[in-house]
Amino acid sequence: MHRLLLMARRLEESFATLHSYHPAVGEEAVVVGAFFGLTAGDYIAPHYRGALAAAYLRGADLRRLIAGVYGKSTAYNQGRFRGDICMPIELNVIGLFSGILGSSVGLAVGAALAMKLRGAPNVVVSTFGEGTSNLGMVHESLNLAASLTLPVVLICQNNQYAMSMSAKASLKCASVADRALGYGIPGVRVEGNDVIAVHAAVQEAVARARSGGGPTLIEALTYRVSGHRSGEQVAYQDPAERRDWQAKDPLRRLQESLCASGLLDGAGIAAVDTAVRSELSAAVQLAQQDPEPAPEVLGLDDVFAPENHQGVVP
Amino acid sequence: MHRLLLMARRLEESFATLHSYHPAVGEEAVVVGAFFGLTAGDYIAPHYRGALAAAYLRGADLRRLIAGVYGKSTAYNQGRFRGDICMPIELNVIGLFSGILGSSVGLAVGAALAMKLRGAPNVVVSTFGEGTSNLGMVHESLNLAASLTLPVVLICQNNQYAMSMSAKASLKCASVADRALGYGIPGVRVEGNDVIAVHAAVQEAVARARSGGGPTLIEALTYRVSGHRSGEQVAYQDPAERRDWQAKDPLRRLQESLCASGLLDGAGIAAVDTAVRSELSAAVQLAQQDPEPAPEVLGLDDVFAPENHQGVVP
Amino acid sequence: MTRLTYQQALVAAIRGEMARDPRVFHMGQDVGATSDGVMNSCKGLAAEFGAGRVIDLPISEAGTVAAGIGAAVAGMRPIVQIMFGEFLSLVMAPLACDAGTIWYRSGGKRSVPMVVRTLFGTGPHRGHPEDFHGWLCSVPGLKVAMPATPRDAKGLMAAAIRDENPVVFFEHMGLYHSVREEVPEEELITPFGVADVKRAGKDITLVAVGLMVQVALRAAAALAKEGIDVEVLDMRTPVPLDKAALVGSVSKTGRLLTLSETWRIGDSMAEAVAVVAEELGGARKIPISRVACAHVPRPFAHNLDKLALPNEAKVIAAAKALLSR
């Protein structure tokens, strides 16, 4: 988990230099805590911010993920759609297939319905921003999940901003988890910068979902340390608030706790960091050198799936 | 108020014989309680079921309303759209302008925004079904109203059914009012068959809205004694449940209480009923005799409003 | 063979496919046993397959379509009922931007074998006549079916359910219980993208879908009495559009008349006109005309509704005008 958290941090940091990326620096504990420890047949539908780390955690190849951000031929979708938000569905990772927020939450609920109908022992875990939570799609999906008792865990990655809009203005409730009451499902608040706490809360909800207990709404409170886009100035964030949250850095927090309990020391951290950095930089380098997609990838004849295609779920 | 309630009952009863009408028999206390006692500049956006009674209560002409149900030239909209759901906007009554539920709640919130922007001392009161409450539009509108502190009262006319679907299946929350917590606004439950209680709860919310206190979500619990459409068999309603609710008839309840407190007696009731019935049957008769719209009402050149048209709000 | 209504034929196809493939299920508002679907659109399905496979849902159109997509991506084959075509306006985001793009944007890794079925057109209850089918035709990745007969209702529905792609299936309320036709009891698969020549003719090509095919046929019969020989083409599936049949027919007749129950702009008939104009307009003079719904919001009063909608007389007049050009 520490390695994953570090990878998430380095990944997000490194992309923070990329034009038009939406980094999740400071929010990695929500991503890792939410998606760590699921079984192979489970689906995830990560929020776009942090989606690369989520897909990596579920077994995606780092180079191919990064190639997707650049739109290279080695991307999972061959460069056909934005690799920063569109994830490898063949790995049961539901990303965005358009620029529209909220749909992925609806798809997650649908995948959970499939799990239930197929009698599969699987669950779906989905994250979404607090800004996204105000979309009708999220309301309808939560209510559908509740009314059909679906095996899905819905987690609000509340980083307190949606572009320049403070959650104080967009949400008058104390917590997005308060909305659970309106769907008659458990609502849980968890400290989003504590990866262990997030993970525990999610796993409790996963266990409930797996055993037929239906959905849970979790709010993991964190903070958008990055700009909305890479390089954006965040003048609209209160400096004191920002400092406070930077002090609650989730990576350092985990590292300190691991060190305190003797499971890790400075040298151990450095070793993992070195390994992570070299894995990442190797992947970035390869992805950058990968060719752009061939013209045929435009796929004028590939808008519709043919009969008996290979994408059928086993 | 008693006269209005009686009129609502007779109106809904009389239309229950009309093909494709959606009667509100048994739910009249919500309609009358919600919209009674507003000021002239206030707007209302009634749920489609009971909308005629609501518009009547706000001063609409009975004959013209009924002509709308038949699609006659004397209708407020000259027969251009369904008079059972589309109300006279010139009287500040926002009905439906399409067959899509939920929009009217969004329009209500927008009208409240106009009140606020204009610095008007007015409020908007809107009702909607419990089935409708599951639409994304209602969620987005509630949240917008809350985040902008708008002068609007949103009332769920919970008649426990949406077509054949029981609210037990569509809603897992104890009350639609529980959703208020998720918007950080007051949520109030009220007995929907008690017109006095509904009116009191709404007026409290109206006072709050008028004084800048923002929106309130109220659930008025009632029961759909009518079929979804006129004449529909309601085999899916539990007979015992139905009987129980019929015993709680809102009209009888008001009448008994008025009689108990000596404000009315049997003769008085009969007199009002006779007056109401004759007003109604006169209106129905006139409306039935009214001519169908002239071909020009088709309005091939009237899809767009001309400059400086007469519909501009003063 | 049995004589079936359009509604019976649709339900027969769904029953057949649900029996054949356990991945097929049906969801929507009022589709379950208590109601059997608006206008009996799901008659008997819940009784036969149970509430587990015929699922009643709250009023949440956009969420429902998104859930259908998610279920499809995860291995099921959902049939999603959106009660009326008018409500397609609520689901364009998941339909056009997700369902239509997933095969392409996943690089061919997962498809969306989902049928969205919806009632539309002026029917016995009035109300909700809009279809907006042109919106769906305009975006890549969605197929669109609008059967005109019970036989096609059955064959196209079965084909839609077996298709690996999202299909929006329009069921005309005015045809639902009114026409009966011999329909094979056994499996019937009508391929998408193949127009049906309902009547051969040499003077004018008259193109339509859905209920308008019947109007076209009546008008053609009347015109025949006056010596005007009209070829009537039922496009059946606006996407894929059978361009070859369309262009072939107009090459022969030299004239094109299209008939739309909806507004003239941006619907599948407008595309038929554009295709013909592009393919043939440079080679010869082609008189072309569109008969369509009056360009006003669909009116309610019975007489206004009739004035707005195309009918036999309007088609006959337009055909004659084309010939006199």
Place this chain on the structure above:
Amino acid sequence: MTRLTYQQALVAAIRGEMARDPRVFHMGQDVGATSDGVMNSCKGLAAEFGAGRVIDLPISEAGTVAAGIGAAVAGMRPIVQIMFGEFLSLVMAPLACDAGTIWYRSGGKRSVPMVVRTLFGTGPHRGHPEDFHGWLCSVPGLKVAMPATPRDAKGLMAAAIRDENPVVFFEHMGLYHSVREEVPEEELITPFGVADVKRAGKDITLVAVGLMVQVALRAAAALAKEGIDVEVLDMRTPVPLDKAALVGSVSKTGRLLTLSETWRIGDSMAEAVAVVAEELGGARKIPISRVACAHVPRPFAHNLDKLALPNEAKVIAAAKALLSR
């Protein structure tokens, strides 16, 4: 006169109208002082008019449009920003079924003087290029503007805000900060429904809107060198469509080439083709051709995006093909 960018011209029009009419206000996501609107689309408005008239909203597109309609009906004149055209797919119900119908269905009692402004097209940030403008054109009751120049951006925006009807106003991201033009500082009202002949010519009528007008002009200039004289028509407002200008031009040139940045089916150019085919196709041979975006979901990789989009070379090739028919 000052030289303004397209973005500056838009903001100038909004400023002018907000100063002139206290009923005009602006709302949307990220429109307030902290951000000044995506791509500076609201630059300085909040500073000048305050948070009371330039209102930041949560992410709730459908609710936002419905609120705009409600505010308009109750006497205000809202400008509603839907950040990107792609998100119009979320608001079709209130837009097409309410905003477009209220004047008509209220029997002319209230109108909806609302502007929905939205960014679209391939721009500096990539992403969200879709416009779906054909959907809006297809339903009665909505006006649609797609300016191609700073001058028209200003004049059409002012006209849109003064219009008593709902207008969907498309702002091209690729034009936003790239072109500059002399724009009058004083009030400028450009009437809707009047096409602009950008270049007179006698061989081919080339029709476009938005960024494609520039592509058309470049292609025309190149073709002129080869002796091919192209008339370039900027339709400016797809609704109302200036049919007279369109038909007049094609009557003169005898050939029609349309240029769409979006998919070819059901967009405003498809309607232009249909109108010309109906009006002129019976009288003479008219070679017609459409150049449009490849009919696939808009691709991401830079080279695929370029392959998919129309460009000068494709227009030139299509023009020559038309002439050789």
